[in-house]
Amino acid sequence: MTKRIVVKGAVQGIGYRPFISEKATEYGLSGYVKNCGASVEILVSGAEMDVDSFIAMLSKEVPAGGFILSVEASEVDKDALAALNPKDDGLYFGTDDSFVIIESSQLDLSSELPVFLPDIGICDDCMSEMLDTSNRRFRYPLISCAVCGPRMSILNRLPYDRDTTTMEDFCMCPSCQKDYGIGRRKYAQTISCHDCGPQMILKVRKSATFESGEKSVQKAIELLRDGKIIGLKGISGYQLVCRPEAEIASRLRKVKGRENKPFALMFSTVEDIRKYAFVSELEEKLLKSSARPIVLVRANNEIIFPEEVLKGSLYIGAFLPSAGIHRLLTDELGPLIVTSANKSDEPMIINDEKFLSVFMPDSGKQSDDGIADTSVDAVLYHKRRINMAQDDSVMFVINVDGRETSQFIRRARGFTPLPVIVDPTSDNNDLSSTSYSDRVLSDEHKIGILALGGDLKSSFAFGKGDRIIPSQYIGDLKDYEVNRSYGKLLNDYQRIFEFKPEVIISDLHPLYMSTKMGKELSNKEDIPLLELQHHFAHIYSVMAENSLTECIGVSFDGTGFGLDGNIWGGEFVYCKGSKAERILHLSYAKLAGGDEAPKNAGNVALCYIHEAKKRGLISPDAFDNVCESKVHIKDMTHVSNSDSKLLLAALDNNINTFETSSMGRLFDAVSALLGICSYNSYEGECAIMLEKEALLFKGEDYPKFTFSIKDDEADQIALFAEIYKCLQEGNYSKRAIAYGFHMAIKDLITKASALLYRKFSDTDSASVDMAVCLSGGVFNNRLLLTRAIKALKDEGFEVCWNQKVPLGDGGISTGQAYYGLLNS
Structure with missing residues (x-):
């Protein structure tokens, strides 16, 4: 028996083809596996029982970091088999009993949104190798393998291969070439080492001297120990790094133009974090996850960082190293302030020349002690190009009746471009699991929706079929550079995902840059434009996460242009399908x-x-x-x-x-x-x-x-x-x-939700188990969120709130996209 199998999901950048090759050999099957766009095509031949067992395995097993959306198999007859033989690759399927990995082929991505992996934090195996004195990658700062390292930030186009990423600039040495064919680094596209990969380089301000390799790392450690501020080119963008001391942090605030917002702190291990903060079970899981987000953990009362670091916050924005270079620095120096390299309100820098012009100009205003107030002292960088900036994701954990859930404040590195799955048959939207294996993808909502989000904490989203892909956090569009970054990122996403919008959704606010952009794009491309009120979009974002078609919504935030021309922000709404109505609100x-x-x-x-x-x-x-x-x-x-x-x-x-x-x-x-x-x-x-x-x-x-x-x-x-x-x-x-x-x-x-429920249940226009959805930036307040959820549940309501996208305006585009799907 011969079958052609197409596997869809997060199956690129995790060593999936080597995994399939090993499994097929284990089942005694011959054939091939190759990447096709953002899916994987497998052709297998063997005994019927073995083929069927192999297909059943595909739905249940996947390498770390991936997940399966669907497995589609069809039997192949002799004529079709001849057409599928990869003769041009020097391999002829059917001539022997081997199973081979062949080069990728392009696939038309227009029929559905593909799934691609985000940048993945350093895995435990790579971390162990980097710290092992006997390993040839000992202290290699950019170590990675098939299950960790950059993905989205270095991608040029799909399918994901070395020559379709910025790793194409680096030729593998003989040792890495050997590793590329075996073990954990088999077909690892980011494979590199001291001899052939990108190397760390140190440039000190106003100095012509450069250090490279291990010397650059050691010199950077010396500078940090001496109280200096350095720029660091990480995996997904530039960062600013310094020790968490009052005087240094005060100077860093001048460098960034950041007055009072607390700084995040990077620690070597969770055990180090526990010296300063309480860490719950879920918080530890998030900290150690491949996404490596910043997690807001409650500071303990015994040891605290200076006021200039935390600015009076009860919480420490703690995170663990996402790359080897981070661990090398924190092991030597302890906790470090690690923050995105950007001036306040501007986008994160990814370009080497741009960083130097902004943070290390040749001349600048000098303070009395000769140190430029707005310059850093050195930069530690590498020459691998970064295509897309990926800020650190920021999360917190709430506890309702003993159950912990995670919440996004900012969704970026480690999570984008993973999709939000819209599936009324599923009650599990956990993209870290393989629970989608038995789903049947919807044939509805095949129109491509481009949702442009709002202006604050902007993001855009693509919607099609059963999935919505939100972009990473971009910033506030009032800033010119953020506006440019938004436009470039939108173009990059459309090119990579081969996405052509058929409907555009924007905010209602007439002065929003995103609204103006929607109108311009609609006129230019002759694409229908729909405008959705801001607070309705907040509620639709919760509905999208939970695949709801009806709900009572509570939308609390700071600003949103209302249908009556006033500024809304304290709204109770009723949504059914693509119809939304404001029922009750705070007085004006x-x-x-x-x-x-x-x-x-x-x-x-x-x-x-x-x-x-x-x-x-x-x-x-x-x-x-x-x-x-x-x-x-x-x-x-x-x-x-x-x-x-x-x-x-x-x-x-x-x-x-x-x-x-x-x-x-x-x-x-x-x-x-x-x-x-x-x-x-x-x-x-x-x-x-x-x-x-x-x-x-x-x-x-x-x-x-x-x-x-x-x-x-x-x-x-x-x-x-x-x-x-x-x-x-x-x-x-x-x-x-x-x-x-x-x-x-x-x-x-609680009171208003009960009033709305009675209003709509009396008219038989609402189901008995109608949910109450909570959204909007005000609900980032964990005291209010937890007490509101508990009170509503005590009244017998099903309660839903944003958990896959931010409660604030970062989730607006997801809500707009879902509204567009419901309206299609």
Whole structure:
């Protein structure tokens, strides 16, 4: 019997062809295996029982790092067999009993979205070899094998072979050539060593001297030990590295232009992390996973890093080495700050010349001690080209009733371009497993959907059939360089995946760069364009992960252009198929200040107080002396007297004002009111600091605030007035008030969800087990997220929330793509 088998899934870049060759030989089969685009084609001949057993094995076994989506087998007759013989390769199938690996062939990828692997962190075997003094790759910083190393960041085109990646620039030495045919490195396209692969090179600022190989690594270690900051060209982009000391971290903030956001720290091992933080079972699993994400772990109370490193955060953004060079540095120096090499808000640098021009210019402003404030001291790099920047993924873990789940803040290296699988027959969307082997791929939704995402934390996504491929995190499109990177990456993805969109989905906001891009592309290519409201897209992203076609949605974030022209952000919606409806929302608050409003929380608090006073919710004389600084707000350092007068005048005269239902702005206002944080130097800072205070509350007696609901509005101004009066009375600490505020939002979610359920179940337009979906950047608040999930479950609801894409705007494109599939 002879059968032709096509295996689809993550089957390239993991040594799958050698695996198949060994298995076929084990089953006594002859034939061949080859890559075809992003799938693998196998031809086998042998006894019927052996062939059938081999096919059954394909659905269950796969090398580390891969997974199977489908196995399709068909019997081959003699005429078809003659056509399939790979004669041009000097191999003629059927002349002997051998099974061979042959060169890849191109496959038309237009029928469905292929699956390709992300960059994979260094495996345990390679790590052991690099640390083994007797191994020929001892201390080779870029060591890799068939199951680890760069993939997406070095890919030129599919299929994945050495000559279709930037490894084509490096010829294998005889020893690596031998390794390429046997063992763990059989057909490992990134195989290299000290003799033939990319080597580390060190350039010191304002010095013509270069060091290479082991000398460069040793010199870099010396510089870091002496308190210097170096640039490091890693696997997926440039990084900035230094020791986590106050003075050094302070200088690094000047280099990056990063004011208050905490730095991530790289450790050699999980045991090292435990010296500084608590690590749960799932957090350890994530840290050790092939993706090597940054995981936010709770710092312990005994040993803490300087304020300039963590900026008061309760959590350490900890991660493990994703490449050999990282381990060599951390083994010698201990924990290190390792952060992406970019100026604040700009994209991660991947180009050698670009890094030198930005971080090591020939001349620059010198500080008193002769060190350039905005320059690094040296750069440790290699000459392997990087095609696509891949920032570190960022995750955290929540625990609901003893069950841990992982959440994305940023989805990038280690996860993209893995797809989100849309399959109503499956309850498992874990791409680290092989649970898809028995699925039948959907024949529906074959129209290609291009979803452009939003402008903040931008990403795009392709949707087709039963899968959605979100891009990596790109950045905020208001930045010119991020905008350019977005366009280049979109072109690269379309070329690699041979994707031609038939429908474009964009955000509704008329001023978003992504919206404008959608209109331009639609007009240029004559492709239909659909616009989806921002908060609806958030809910559709959760629906996509869970293959839902109906739900109640709770979408809380900072900003989103609403259907009525106002700024939304505290929304309760009902979705069924491609129809979405806003049912209930936070009441509108009038803000002034234009684009500065999302940053200046102090001004937002003044706007809320002004509105509460006008409505008689607080005493008429409250805050009358605001312009004379006789305010109860303790830390509104970004609110000056003159600014206050102008702000109040603008509100009274409707000058540059706008209406918003944003939950994110309510968080800002309360944070400023309590004197916790009055300015967002990075997105969400005020809300993060407010959550911190609530998490630190240990008592049981806290104020019970309540949102009143009338018609389709939950009154946020009345709630704010309650908090204001509670603060004035002085009976509770600000931590207790912060905690009470969180509990009020939790209660609102539960109460509103019950109202919506009754509304739609009474009209028979909703199923009995209709889920409540939670999404939006506000739900990155783990206190609110866990309490809301538990409260909803206690009320009998099925609860879903983003776990495969970020809760924030990084998940918008996935929601847009799913909406497009449902609409097709």
